[in-house]
Every structure is written in C-alpha cells, then in structure tokens.
Amino acid sequence: MKKFLLQVERNCISGALLLLPLFVFGLILQKVWGFFQKYGEKFAKMLHLDDVFGIVAQDILGGLILLLLLYFSGYLMRLAFLKKFTSWIDDKLMIFLPGYEKNKKLAEEKLKKKVKTPNTNLPVLLKNGEYWQPAHLIEEDTEGNVVVFVPTAPSKDQGQIFVVKTDSIKKLPDTTLGSLDASIKSLGKGILSFK
Template sequence: MEKLLLQIQKNCVSGIILLLPLVVFFMILEKVWGFFQKYGDKFSQFLRLDKVLGPIASDVMGGVFLLVLIYFSGYLMQFSFLKRFTEWVDNKLMVFLPGYEKNKKLAEEKLAKEMGKPITDLPILLKAGEYWQPAHLIEENAAGNAVVFVPVAPSKDQGQIYIVSASDIKRLPDTTLGSLNESIKSMGKGILDFK
C-alpha cells in the first residue's frame, strides 16, 4: 500500500512538472492572441472586412498584425541595442517562467531543422585527456570538426574557444544551456546528473 501511495505521489508531481509549463505557455499565448485580436477587430471594422468575412475578420486581421510585427521585429534585431535588450528579457523569462527555456530550446531546434540550419550553442561535455569538461558546442562541419566554447567557472561568458574532433564531444540532449550555465556558476554542482 505504501509503495502504491509513493507511486501515486510520484506520478502527481511528474504531472504537475509536465503541465505547469504548458499551462503558462497557453495562458501567455491566449493573452497575446487576445491583444492582436482586439486590434484586428477594430481594424476589420474600419475597413468593413467584418461585413465580408463575418466574425473571423478579427482573427484574420489579428494574424496579419502579428505577422507584420514578427517581420519587423526580425528586421530590428539587426541593431545590437535591441538584441542585447531581447537577451536581457530572455534571461528574465528563464528565471520567472518555469519550463520557458526548455520550450524555447525545442522551438529553436524545430525551426533549425525546418530551415535546414545546424543547431548551435548546445550543452556538451568535452573530452580533455582523462576527464570531461562542460562546454558549449558552437558549430560543426562535415569533416568531423567542431568549435566549442569552454567557460571558466564561475563565469559563463569567459573562457576559451577550441577546434576539436567531433568524436571528443558528448552531447547532452536532456540538458538546457541554462542548467549548464547555472552549474558552471556554482562551480560544477549538478553536472553529474546531466544527460
């Protein structure tokens, strides 16, 4: 009986860990879509599209506004000030939204696959002699070489860049960059649990 209760407790905790990021993501998505739908509704009434398309006119115009905003945001990312600001916001979201970094990583990987780009800046372990060192995989080529960045603890932004054989790296697909960086900041605490 005690074993059954422990299993039920474990499943409930696992379920909460799985559902919490999804619930937060869909709540944010609902708020964002509601914002664009509200202005899409006003614009569709202004252009009299609501008479032609009916109630979906607000969705259509909201989608158009969202696509235009995404396009211009991508254009503005060419400016370094906005890129630094976006990275700052991204770091804050990773702190305050559980599961944000993992969902972002999955989205980036999916987008990279669809666009045919190699996935970069991944957490890895680099074989250095008899030991493994935490590092970031920056890029790889078809010749079997890889560029890696090895941070110097406790700073995640300072370190060395090496060109190594791809056979000397061990990928950590279940580990996020944030987890790796936190571990480096805390002098390696938690690295043994990385997979």
C-alpha cells in the same frame, strides 16, 4: 498500499512538472492572441470586412498583424541594442517563469531544423588510419579545415570532436542525418549502402 500511494504521489508530481510550463505557455499565448485579435477586430470594422466575413475577419486580420510584426522584428533584431535588450528580457523571464528556458530551447531546436545552413551538420565518413568512421560535419573554413563530431555507438549524442583537414573526410550528400543516426544506434547496420 504504501507503495501504491508513493507511485500515485510521484505520478502527480511528475504530471504537475510537465503541465505547469505548458499551462504558463498557453496562458501567455492566449494573452498575446487576444491582444492581436482585439486590433484585428478594430481593423475589420474600419475596413468593413466584418460585414463580409463576420467574426472570422478579426482572427484573419489579427493573424496578419502578428505575422507582419514578427517579420519586421526579424529586421530589427540585427541592431545590437535590441539584441542586448531581448537578452535582458530572456534573463528576467527565466527567473520569473518556470519552464521558460526549456520551452525556449525546444522552440529554437525546431526553428534550427527548419532553417538549413549550408555545409554544416552533414553526414560524413572520417578517415582514421586504415578505416572510416561515421561522423557529422559541424563546421568548415576556407583554409581546408573541418570540425567533425564522431558519435560513440549506440548513442548519437555522445562522442568526440576532431579538427582535421578536408581530405580526411568523405561527404555523403545522398545520406540524411536521420539515417546516419539510425545506423549509429543500430551499431553500424546500413552504413555500407551510404553514398
């Protein structure tokens, strides 16, 4: 019985740790959406779109205002002052909002997956003596140097970083990082078919 109660206590604490950041994020999202929805309602009444589309007009215009604000904020982020200001706000949010840093990192990772940068984080084979090792191309410069990450099987996230010349690697343009990582996890199965 004592073991069962300890298990219940652990599960409740784990559940609270999982749900608390999601709850805070949901509240923030609800407040932000409510703000833009209010202005969407004003524009819908001003343009008489609420007569045509009804209550949906405030959601549509609120969403458009939010998208326009996000788009133009991207241009403003190029200014150094605003970058410092947003970094300061991030620091304060990390102090006062539990789970903010974790959720921010997850969002940044998802955005990085959608925005592809050329010639970085590509699957390659690294020449090491008489044999080739699967690796990730991390960075390239104009002088013929490359930075590669060689994962230690079966983990794709642990390994070593090497700086080598471009002629020491063979790019695999028809291979995805996902298939390379899956091959590393399965101790090299399928690497011979990579091109």
